[in-house]
Amino acid sequence: MACFFRRIVAQQLVKICGQSENVFIPLISAVPVSKKQSLGDLRVSVNSLVQNGVDLPHDDLQTNTETLAKQIKQNAVVEDIITGRGIIYFRLNKLILAQKLLKQLHSDPERFGLKSELLTHLQSGTTLVEFSSPNVAKKFHAGHLRSTIIGNFISNLKKALGKEVIRVNYLGDWGMQFGLLGAGFEQFGSQEKLKSQALEHLFQVYVQVNREAERDESLRQAAAEFFRRLEQKEPQALLLWKQFMEITVEEYKRIYKRLGVHFDHYTGESFYQSQTQNVLEDLKTKHLLKTTEKGTSVVDLSDAGDMSSYATLARSDGTSLYLTRDIAAALDRKRRFDFDEMIYVTDKSQTVHFQHLFHILTAMGHQWANRCAHVAFGRVQGMSTRRGEVIFLEDVLEEARNRMLDNMRQSSTSKALEDPEETAEKIGISALIIQDFKGPLMSDYKFEWDKVLQAQGDTGVFLQYTHARLCSLLSKYSHEKECSDFSPLMDNRSVCILQHLLRYDEILLQSETDLQPRHLVNFLMTLCHLVASAHRELPVKGSSAQVAQARLCLFSGCRSVLASGMRILGITPVDKM
Known part of the structure; x- marks a missing residue:
C-alpha cells in the first residue's frame, strides 16, 4: 500500500518536472523509523531526480x-513538505496512513507489500x-x-515476487572421489x-578408504579403475553407483523435509557426463579449445589471448x-527449462570457478x-554438537531441537x-537461520x-516469541x-509501527x-522491538472498545507481516511457545 502514497507524491512531481509517474515512484522511499521522528514519512533525493533526467534550473543542490x-x-x-540537505520530505496524514495500510493488511494479508508498483517489473519469468x-x-x-x-x-x-521457480539439488556423484568410494565399498x-x-x-x-589409500598404492589404482568402469558404463559399477x-x-529428502526445504529436481554430475564430449566438440568448432604441451584441453581466458589465464576442461587422458560438466549442465537446463535467470549458491571458494563458467x-x-x-557465502567456525564434530545436517537439527527443548x-x-x-525444532531452526542471515x-x-538460542536480542527465538x-x-x-x-492509532508508538510497515515493499x-x-x-527484528514496546504502552485489556479494536487491528497487521517475512526467510512461524 506504500505505492498509494508514492503515487500521490509522484503526481505532484509530474506536474512540476514533467516525465511520468513511473520515473518518480522508484525514487520515493519511506523514511526509516527513528526515535526523533522529526522528519516526514516519505522522501525523495533531488540528486536522484537529476540522475533520472529531470532538468532543474539551478546548479546549486540546496x-x-x-x-x-x-x-x-x-x-x-501530504500534510507538510520539509527540506533537508538535497532531500525533500513529505509528512503524511496519519489517519489516512493507518486506514490504507491496515485495511489492506486485513483484506489481503498474504500479499501485503507484494503488489506494490515498486515490484511489478519483477513479476514474470523463470x-x-x-x-x-x-x-x-x-559429510554434510x-x-x-x-x-x-x-x-x-x-x-x-x-516465488513471492511472482517468478516461476525451479529448485535444483546438484549432487556431487562423479569424479575420482567416487572412484575411491566405489573401490572402498567393494573392500x-x-x-x-x-x-x-x-x-x-x-x-x-x-x-577409511581415503586413509588407506594414502599408504596403499593398490587402493589408489583400484579407485582409478572403478572410475574408469563407471565412465565406460560397466554394469556392476553402475549398479553400485x-x-x-x-x-x-x-x-x-527426509532431512530436508525437517528444514521445510524441497527440490523440484535432483541431478548429479553423472547426468551430464555423457554430454561433456559434445561440449568439447562445440568448443573446438568455435576455435575456443586449445591443447597444452601436457595434452590437457583448455580455454584461454586472457584478454590478450596469450594464455596468461586459462581453464582446463579435459585431462590428457580425455x-x-x-567445469566441463557444469557447462553441460547449464546448456541442458537452458534447453529444458528456458530460464530467464539461473542462480548458483555455493561458498566463496568457488567464485573463480563460476567466473570461468560464465566467461566460457x-x-x-x-x-x-x-x-x-x-551467490557466494563465507565459512562458519565452531559449529559442533555435544557428540563432537558435525557429520550430517541431521546432527545440527537434533542439537538445535534438544537445546531449545532444554x-x-x-x-x-x-x-x-x-x-x-x-x-x-521449529524454533531451533529459526535460530539457525537468523544467526546465519544477520550479516552479509x-x-x-x-x-x-x-548466543544463537538466546531469547533476548536479535535472534530467531525472539522473532518466534514475538509472533x-x-x-x-x-x-x-x-x-x-x-x-x-x-x-485511536495517532499516538507516536502506533505511528512508528505504521511508518515501519510502509517500508516493507522497499525491503x-x-x-x-x-x-x-x-x-x-533487520526489518523484522525492528518490527519485533516496536511490537514489544507497543505491548507495554498500548494495552488492549482495560481499554475502551473503540481503542481496543484499533490496537488489535494494528497488532494483527504486525503479526501478518511477521509471518509473511518469516516464511520468505524459510522459517515456519509458531503460534505458541
Whole structure:
C-alpha cells in the first residue's frame, strides 16, 4: 500500500518536472523509523531526480531542493513538505496512513507489500536456483547447511515476487572421489549397514578408504579403475553407483523435509557426463579449445589471448572435469527449462570457478550467461554438537531441537504445548537461520550455540516469541469486531509501527536486488522491538472498545507481516511457545 502514497507524491512531481509517474515512484522511499521522528514519512533525493533526467534550473543542490519544495502543494494526504540537505520530505496524514495500510493488511494479508508498483517489473519469468548440492557419502557440513537455507530463501523470495521457480539439488556423484568410494565399498562396505545407517556407513567407508589409500598404492589404482568402469558404463559399477545415489537422495529428502526445504529436481554430475564430449566438440568448432604441451584441453581466458589465464576442461587422458560438466549442465537446463535467470549458491571458494563458467558460456555465444549469478557465502567456525564434530545436517537439527527443548523446560513463561518437540525444532531452526542471515553472506562468522538460542536480542527465538505473543493476544480477543475507526492509532508508538510497515515493499525490492537476506531480517527484528514496546504502552485489556479494536487491528497487521517475512526467510512461524 506504500505505492498509494508514492503515487500521490509522484503526481505532484509530474506536474512540476514533467516525465511520468513511473520515473518518480522508484525514487520515493519511506523514511526509516527513528526515535526523533522529526522528519516526514516519505522522501525523495533531488540528486536522484537529476540522475533520472529531470532538468532543474539551478546548479546549486540546496537551491534546487528549496525551489522544488515550494512548488509542491499540500493536500489531504501530504500534510507538510520539509527540506533537508538535497532531500525533500513529505509528512503524511496519519489517519489516512493507518486506514490504507491496515485495511489492506486485513483484506489481503498474504500479499501485503507484494503488489506494490515498486515490484511489478519483477513479476514474470523463470528463475532456476541450484543450491545445497552435497557430495554423495561426504559429510554434510556447515557450508552445505548455509547453501541450503540461503538457496531456500532466494527461491521463496523469487516465488513471492511472482517468478516461476525451479529448485535444483546438484549432487556431487562423479569424479575420482567416487572412484575411491566405489573401490572402498567393494573392500570395506556392508550391505546390511547400508540398509540400517546408510549415509553414516557410506561416510565411514569414504573416510577409511581415503586413509588407506594414502599408504596403499593398490587402493589408489583400484579407485582409478572403478572410475574408469563407471565412465565406460560397466554394469556392476553402475549398479553400485545407482544404489548409493538412491539411498542418498531418499535420506536427504527426509532431512530436508525437517528444514521445510524441497527440490523440484535432483541431478548429479553423472547426468551430464555423457554430454561433456559434445561440449568439447562445440568448443573446438568455435576455435575456443586449445591443447597444452601436457595434452590437457583448455580455454584461454586472457584478454590478450596469450594464455596468461586459462581453464582446463579435459585431462590428457580425455576425462572431463567439474567445469566441463557444469557447462553441460547449464546448456541442458537452458534447453529444458528456458530460464530467464539461473542462480548458483555455493561458498566463496568457488567464485573463480563460476567466473570461468560464465566467461566460457559467453565466449560460446550464449548471451543468457549474463543472467547467471553466483551467490557466494563465507565459512562458519565452531559449529559442533555435544557428540563432537558435525557429520550430517541431521546432527545440527537434533542439537538445535534438544537445546531449545532444554531452554523451554527451564523457562517460566513456556506454554503447555501439544507437541513440544516439534515446536522446539521449529524454533531451533529459526535460530539457525537468523544467526546465519544477520550479516552479509560473504562474511565468515563464529557459531556459538548459547548466543544463537538466546531469547533476548536479535535472534530467531525472539522473532518466534514475538509472533507467538501476538497470536496469543489476538486469540484472546478474537470475538472483537473489525475495526472501522483508526483515530485511536495517532499516538507516536502506533505511528512508528505504521511508518515501519510502509517500508516493507522497499525491503523486498532491496532483498531481490542483491539477494541478501539481512535486509529482511533487520526489518523484522525492528518490527519485533516496536511490537514489544507497543505491548507495554498500548494495552488492549482495560481499554475502551473503540481503542481496543484499533490496537488489535494494528497488532494483527504486525503479526501478518511477521509471518509473511518469516516464511520468505524459510522459517515456519509458531503460534505458541
